[in-house]
Amino acid sequence: MHTFAFSRATDIRQAVQDGARASTAQQGAEVRFIAGGTTLVDLMKLDVEQPAQVVDINHLPLDKVETMSDGRLKIGALVRNSDLAVSPEVQRSYTVLSQALLSGASGQLRNMATTGGNLLQRTRCVYFRDTHSACNKREPGSGCPAIDGYNRTLAILGVSPHCIATNPSDMNVALTALEATIVIQGTKGERSVAIDDFFLLPGDTPQRETVMEPGDLITHVLPKPQQGVRSHYLKLRDRASYEFALASAAVVIGMHDNKIATARIAMGGIGTRPWRSRDAEHVLAGQQPSAQLFDQAAQALLADAKPQRGNAFKRELARRCLVQALTQVTA
Numbered sequence: 593m594h595t596f597a598f599s600r601a602t603d604i605r606q607a608v609q610d611g612a613r614a615s616t617a618q619q620g621a622e623v624r625f626i627a628g629g630t631t632l633v634d635l636m637k638l639d640v641e642q643p644a645q646v647v648d649i650n651h652l653p654l655d656k657v658e659t660m661s662d663g664r665l666k667i668g669a670l671v672r673n674s675d676l677a678v679s680p681e682v683q684r685s686y687t688v689l690s691q692a693l694l695s696g697a698s699g700q701l702r703n704m705a706t707t708g709g710n711l712l713q714r715t716r717c718v719y720f721r722d723t724h725s726a727c728n729k730r731e732p733g734s735g736c737p738a739i740d741g742y743n744r745t746l747a748i749l750g751v752s753p754h755c756i757a758t759n760p761s762d763m764n765v766a767l768t769a770l771e772a773t774i775v776i777q778g779t780k781g782e783r784s785v786a787i788d789d790f791f792l793l794p795g796d797t798p799q800r801e802t803v804m805e806p807g808d809l810i811t812h813v814l815p816k817p818q819q820g821v822r823s824h825y826l827k828l829r830d831r832a833s834y835e836f837a838l839a840s841a842a843v844v845i846g847m848h849d850n851k852i853a854t855a856r857i858a859m860g861g862i863g864t865r866p867w868r869s870r871d872a873e874h875v876l877a878g879q880q881p882s883a884q885l886f887d888q889a890a891q892a893l894l895a896d897a898k899p900q901r902g903n904a905f906k907r908e909l910a911r912r913c914l915v916q917a918l919t920q921v922t923a
Contacts (some may be wrong), residue, residue: 593636600648604777604809610647612779612807625649625809627670628704631713639723640730654811657681667813669708673763674699676707686815688823688842692766695827698834708810711764711774711790712802715757716836718742728754728798739900745838748899748906750864755798756900758861759791760836765860766825768868769842770815778808791865821846821854826917828861828909837861839910841917852876852922859893862910869893872914881922886915
């Protein structure tokens with residue numbers, strides 16, 4: 593780990609000003625915010641992240657889960673995953689989010705990890721985390737050895753010739769199915785970004801994972817209000833706990849007259865970002881639930897999958913994951 597300066601922000605404006613000292617939004621920027629530190633500290637120890645300054649934001653007033661006057665849920669960026677998962681309102685109206693959070697990491701990590709930090713969680717691709725290996729996320733233009741190397745856990749959707757790394761978060765998948773809005777405070781003021789627009793595909797610039805700019809600070813998250821819907825999160829992994837998803841499904845379904853009136857589907861473990869499939873949602877809309885229908889939705893979701901030799905099994909695993917999640921939520 594390299595030496596760095598440490599400071600503590602006492603208000604949001606100060607934090608943004610400190611963060612804006614970074615000269616670039618790419619890997620290696622000079623300033624990093626820290627809250628729980630469950631990702632950042634690991635990456636600093638591995639020399640993947642080498643900030644010149646770390647700004648502690650734990651004293652900012654962003655640690656509440658509140659219901660707004662218009663009925664929307666407001667989740668502060670510093671709300672710990674464990675607190676969010678057991679929030680009565682989240683468990684009652686946003687079940688898929690509670691289930692996703694409780695399926696991730698360990699109890700100790702959930703007690704530290706925050707909503708904002710989870711949104712910005714970096715990939716667990718072994719080449720990204722190994723500074724002796726080439727990695728286009730870490731050093732643009734150096735190459736992606738994962739394509740011809742170890743890629744069992746990596747993405748089959750949204751990939752490019754420059755990167756096939758998977759977004760590792762469970763929470764992000766649930767928030768995508770909940771059509772959340774991310775509220776960001778930056779040097780030019782506050783802006784709101786739909787979660788579908790927040791995460792970027794790797795394309796030719798895999799080092800850019802989100803729309804965040806130097807100085808930007810996530811302040812809170814607003815999932816869309818949920819009324820008259822059922823939701824479920826199903827995670828398939830190598831072991832029952834403390835493991836990242838090989839495939840996961842967040843489904844939010846509204847039923848009317850025994851037919852699917854509305855459907856929102858997001859998948860984890862298989863995409864370079866949390867993967868929402870409007871094609872699969874279109875297949876389901878207005879139809880009566882059945883195994884055949886669910887299989888058609890899964891096939892639509894996976895139509896553009898580009899698996900590698902080591903992760904070709906994910907196509908079938910993801911199909912079964914979605915079919916089972918839909919079966920459970922419509923039972």
